[in-house]
Structure formats: structure tokens, C-alpha cells
Amino acid sequence: MKVKRRxxxxxxxxxIGGGGLYATSRLWRAxxxxxxxxxxxxxxxxxxxxxxxxxxxxxxxxxxxxxxxSPTQGYNGSYLGPTLRLYRGDDVQISVTNALASDTSVHWHxxxxxxxxxGGPHQLIRPGxxxxxxxxxxxxxxxxFYHPHVHGQTAAQVYSGLAGVLLIADDSQRDLGLPDEYGxxxxxxxxxxxxxxxxxxxxxxxxxxxxxxxRGDTLMVNGTPHAVARVPARLVRLRLVNGSxxxxxxxxxxxxxxxxxxxxxxxxxxxxxxxxxxxxxxxxRAEVLVDFSDGRKxxxxxxxxxxASMGGMMGPPGGGSDSFAxxxxxxLMFEPGLAAVAEAARKPIALQLAKHERVDVSRAIKRxxxxxxxxxxxxxxxxxxxxxGRAFEMGRIDERVRLGDVEIxxxxxxxxxxxxxxxxxxxxxxxxxxxxxxxxxxxxRDTVLVKEPVELLVRFTQPAREAPFMYHCHILEHExxxxxxxxxxx
Numbered sequence: 028m029k030v031k032r033r034x035x036x037x038x039x040x041x042x043i044g045g046g047g048l049y050a051t052s053r054l055w056r057a058x059x060x061x062x063x064x065x066x067x068x069x070x071x072x073x074x075x076x077x078x079x080x081x082x083x084x085x086x087x088x089x090x091x092x093x094x095x096x097s098p099t100q101g102y103n104g105s106y107l108g109p110t111l112r113l114y115r116g117d118d119v120q121i122s123v124t125n126a127l128a129s130d131t132s133v134h135w136h137x138x139x140x141x142x143x144x145x146g147g148p149h150q151l152i153r154p155g156x157x158x159x160x161x162x163x164x165x166x167x168x169x170x171x172f173y174h175p176h177v178h179g180q181t182a183a184q185v186y187s188g189l190a191g192v193l194l195i196a197d198d199s200q201r202d203l204g205l206p207d208e209y210g211x212x213x214x215x216x217x218x219x220x221x222x223x224x225x226x227x228x229x230x231x232x233x234x235x236x237x238x239x240x241x242r243g244d245t246l247m248v249n250g251t252p253h254a255v256a257r258v259p260a261r262l263v264r265l266r267l268v269n270g271s272x273x274x275x276x277x278x279x280x281x282x283x284x285x286x287x288x289x290x291x292x293x294x295x296x297x298x299x300x301x302x303x304x305x306x307x308x309x310x311x312r313a314e315v316l317v318d319f320s321d322g323r324k325x326x327x328x329x330x331x332x333x334x335a336s337m338g339g340m341m342g343p344p345g346g347g348s349d350s351f352a353x354x355x356x357x358x359l360m361f362e363p364g365l366a367a368v369a370e371a372a373r374k375p376i377a378l379q380l381a382k383h384e385r386v387d388v389s390r391a392i393k394r395x396x397x398x399x400x401x402x403x404x405x406x407x408x409x410x411x412x413x414x415x416g417r418a419f420e421m422g423r424i425d426e427r428v429r430l431g432d433v434e435i436x437x438x439x440x441x442x443x444x445x446x447x448x449x450x451x452x453x454x455x456x457x458x459x460x461x462x463x464x465x466x467x468x469x470x471x472r473d474t475v476l477v478k479e480p481v482e483l484l485v486r487f488t489q490p491a492r493e494a495p496f497m498y499h500c501h502i503l504e505h506e507x508x509x510x511x512x513x514x515x516x517x
Contacts, residue, residue: 171193393434
């Protein structure tokens with residue numbers, strides 16, 4: 028089998044033809060792979076900056092590997108952006124300047140705000156212009172995500188580096204004793220896969236890539252390939268954000284250690300859930316607590332993405348194939364400090380995390396059905412990427428809802444699993460495939476993975492009169508290709 032040049036820059040891809048976790052881990056630790064310290068994005072705290080935060084989107088060049096520069100884009104830097112920390116109850120002005128040569132926008136993914144400041148494709152920022160929305164933060168603590176949402180250009184701009192983490196802090200949750208020292212025991216982790224050729228990041232082209240979504244041959248965390256996180260030997264909070272264009276991660280530890288899942292996209296769960304693996308589709312987030320008090324090194328790994336070959340229907344060639352099909356691939360290595368130091372600092376995990384107001388399903392006044400279509404008639408229409416047979420059109424309103432109403436949305440998908448994201452709402456999963464929801468469906472969500480029919484209980488609390496909200500597949504190439512609709516509130 029021919030070994031591509033990219034395998035020189037990749038631990039997991041070097042496992043040609045398989046080999047399992049042992050071979051992957053061994054290659055990961057090889058000196059030739061040059062593990063790099065995990066980069067932690069700088070933190071911009073809104074209260075420390077007078078409730079005003081500034082971002083500039085700019086083109087740059089980044090060295091992911093020594094001596095190899097890649098053209099990239101970033102916010103306030105060369106790749107990705109700072110972590111923004113906003114507080115529940117505050118009103119924060121965000122100034123976003125576009126220093127790019129093309130239009131952009133910034134969508135506050137997961138923030139419950141009116142549609143005119145949501146940052147969708149209707150809020151374009153032209154080159155040289157500055158957008159100044161005021162964000163009224165009225166939701167519980169959560170890990171959110173910000174990124175461009177320019178129709179037809181979202182995938183390329185996110186792939187190039189325009190994305191960042193947005194944290195909502197809630198003073199009322201301090202008594203829970205959760206790890207909260209940013210960058211020490213509270214880590215933002217943006218998971219991405221990118222394609223490299225001779226150490227330089229490239230954008231995979233082609234129709235197959237557009238249909239399957241872009242997947243890369245190198246896994247990065249916070250823009251760091253072969254990343255190593257040095258953590259205290261105690262309980263550590265990992266804020267996992269799937270910032271990939273298309274890859275679905277099935278995350279676990281190579282020593283099979285258990286961890287506690289504590290939060291979804293909408294914030295804290297009612298109670299912690301002990302797991303040994305957690306899945307994240309594009310756009311989804313999860314917070315987990317991991318106990319490193321034993322002082323042992325461990326590696327977060329991901330299973331191959333079953334979506335990569337679309338269930339075998341379109342074959343492995345092209346950008347949509349999975350370079351990690353041979354076995355678990357390393358995502359992030361952890362090196363704890365001295366265990367003896369940490370034992371005294373261990374904190375018990377709270378048995379009760381949050382109390383959520385439950386929406387009674389009997390309040391649902393309407394059922395709507397959505398099918399994410401992948402016909403072979405071409406991109407953007409004629410049976411191609413669409414929802415309910417219609418490709419996205421900026422001037423068409425697909426659905427009208429009433430502010431304050433509760434509805435059931437039944438969503439299904441063709442050919443592969445799709446992450447379905449709805450702007451401006453949180454929802455609960457009622458049923459999956461005609462049965463009860465899966466254990467990982469619990470909590471408040473804004474993005475859910477669907478193939479079999481999934482029923483969502485949605486409450487509409489945010490106005491969308493001056494501009495619409497979007498609903499779409501969060502495989503970014505699908506979104507750009509037409510798998511998106513929009514709704515307003517009457």
C-alpha cells in the first residue's frame with residue numbers, strides 16, 4: 028500500500044491497514060511525531076473589559092508544524108479565536124471587525140437571543156466594516172461556540188480557522204464546586220480534523236467532499252496537532268467542542284477510564300452521568316469531569332467516523348473518507364502532575380447539578396416534520412442537498428411559528444447521520460426511532476444527531492421578526508449546499 032506524504036505528520040494515519048489502539052498509541056509517542064503542548068486560547072472576560080468585547084476576523088499564516096506555514100484565518104490572531112466569557116444577566120456589546128477580503132458573519136451558536144443579533148447569513152459584515160450587536164445573556168451557564176455563517180462560505184471560513192468558544196458563567200452555580208480555573212483545571216477543547224500536505228494545511232475540494240463533508244488526516248485540539256495537556260492530578264473539567272466540518276467523534280480514553288458527563292449544549296444536566304465514551308457531532312458540545320488524581324498518563328482517543336463512507340453507499344475515495352479507519356486515533360494526551368500533591372485537593376462531584384423547568388409535552392400545539400435529503404440530482408437543488416425537498420433560499424421563509432409556543436419537530440435523514448441544529452432555541456429529545464431517547468440524548472440541546480426519526484420538544488422564546496432564524500444540518504458542506512431552512516416568529 029502506498030503511504031502518502033501526509034502520514035509523516037500524523038500519528039493515527041500511520042497505522043496503515045489497522046493495528047488497533049496499541050499500535051496507534053505507540054506511534055503517537057514516537058519521537059518523530061513531536062508532541063506539542065496544548066495551546067489554550069486567551070480568555071476575554073466581559074466583566075473585566077467593561078461589558079465590551081472586540082473581535083477582528085483577519086487572514087494570516089500559521090505554523091502548525093515547524094518550518095511549514097499555512098494560510099489561515101482567525102479572530103484576534105492567526106487561527107481560531109479567544110474564549111469569550113459572558114455572564115448570565117449581563118448585556119454585552121460585541122464589536123466584530125471584518126479585516127478579510129470577503130464577507131463574513133459571526134453566529135453565536137447556542138446563545139438564546141433575538142434573530143437580528145444571532146449572526147446568521149442575514150447579518151453579513153462586509154470587508155472593512157464593524158458589526159456591533161448587544162447580546163442580552165439570559166440563560167444558565169453553558170459552553171457555546173461562535174463561528175461564521177455566510178451562506179456558501181461557512182465551511183471554508185470555519186475550516187480556515189474562524190471559530191472560538193463562548194462561555195456563559197452563572198454566579199448561582201459557584202456552590203457546586205466544579206473546577207473553574209481557566210486553562211488549568213477547566214479546559215476549552217476545540218476538536219478539529221484538517222488535511223495536511225507536506226505539513227501545510229489544505230482545503231480538500233471536489234463533489235464527493237461536498238457530499239460527505241470535509242474530513243482531514245490530522246486531528247487537532249485548539250489548533251494544536253499531536254497535543255499534550257499537562258493537568259493537575261485532581262478532578263479536571265473538559266469542555267469539548269466539535270469544531271470539525273463533518274467528523275463525528277466517539278471519544279473515550281485509551282485506558283478505558285470512566286468519567287462523568289455533566290453538561291450538554293444547553294448547560295448542566297440534572298445530575299452527573301458516569302460514562303466511558305461520549306459522542307460529539309459537528310456543532311455539539313459536552314462538559315465532562317475526569318479524575319487524574321492517580322497521576323497516570325492517558326490519551327483521549329476517537330473511534331473511526333462511521334459517516335465517512337456514508338454507510339458504504341458512496342465508497343471511500345475523496346475528502347469524505349476517514350484516514351483513521353484502521354482503529355482508534357489519538358486526540359489529546361494528558362500528563363497529570365504529582366498525584367501526592369493532588370489527593371488533598373480532590374473535591375467530590377455534586378450529586379445534583381441543576382434543576383430545569385420541564386416543558387409539558389401536552390403543551391405542544393403543532394407537529395412539524397423535516398427530512399434532510401441527499402438526492403443525487405446535484406448540489407443546492409434539483410434533488411440535491413435540501414430539507415423537505417427544498418434547497419435553501421435566502422428570500423424564502425419556510426416555517427412560521429408563534430412566540431411562546433411549544434411544538435414537536437420530527438426530524439429524519441437520508442443516507443447518513445446528520446447533526447440537526449436549530450437557532451434561537453433549546454429542545455429536549457422525546458423519542459428516537461419510535462422508542463425512548465438514548466442515554467446521550469438527555470439534557471437541553473441545540474444540536475442533535477439524526478438518521479432515524481427523532482422527536483424534539485421545542486419551545487420558542489426568542490423573537491424573529493426583523494430577521495429569520497436558521498435550522499440546518501451542521502455538516503458545514505451540507506449547510507452551504509442547501510440543507511438549511513429558516514423560520515420567523517409571528
